[in-house]
Amino acid sequence: MFENLQEKLGRAFKLLSGKGRISEKNIEDAVKQVKLSLLEADVNYKVVKEFIGGITEKALGEEVLKSFTPDQQFIKIVRDELIKMLGEKSVPLKLSSQPSKIMMVGLQGSGKTTTTAKLGTLLRKEGRKPLLVAADVYRPAAIDQLMQLGKQIDMPVFTGDRKNPVKIVQEAMQQAVRNINDVVILDTAGRLHIDDAMMRELKEIVSAVKPDEILMVVDAMTGQDAVNSAKAFNEALELSGFVVTKLDGDARGGVILSIRHVTGKPVKFIGISEKPDGIEAFHPDRVAGRILG
């Protein structure tokens, strides 16, 4: 995870290590290397600018210049700024209605269906009784995929009439009440690109079920495209947060470091493998730790 970014940032820290005394020029060089590392990791340009502004002032202060371990001081400054960009604190799910409703949205291939099952697994571990709902009626394979995942993890999946997503979701809610499922996770339709028909349908589902959470699933491998679609989804649907998937691949880090700042909405979970348990609650400090190695 983040190997490339980690290696590049390591080069910045090396510029300040093993020196008896460092100069402002040494610090400026290290800051420049941090900037390059973030840009190469596909972090949004505005985010990089703010990040660099944040660390420059602190790094040029007396503490780093006079320190016997300037590299360690500098790493701490970078770590603090990373945590700030990632959103400081983890933001838990807000599930207040009974049964609670989590609506999953996102582009096709982002990992939405897989994440629906993963989230079910995670919530069951916390003592809940989830019902998964297959409401992606345009991609019959998605319904079958969710049914298969349900079988694999031994969790009920509601499919309904496989035609009208609003009707499916409404019927699923009735089934949840009958079967005492306390949380319903809706896998909705995605497309390869954002289009009006998809957004209209998602809005209809939102007004019909009033979800407690609307989580957008974004693929970390798709870089700034993912951040741009996150912005568009958030403007149309008022998301409550994100799940960033495929961080186990060679994702460069751009998505996870930009999405909060660009949309103002928190990352709530990360996807770290294809398996049903490959999901974790998102903790900014832990991810910063992984980036720094």
Ligand code: GDP
């Ligand atoms: P959807 O079209 O958004 O519903 O996407 P899918 O759930 O079908 O996922 C697309 C592909 O991404 C599948 O092969 C999943 O196994 C894979 N996938 C989803 N999440 C992750 C993840 O966190 N890590 C990895 N490595 N693969 C993932």
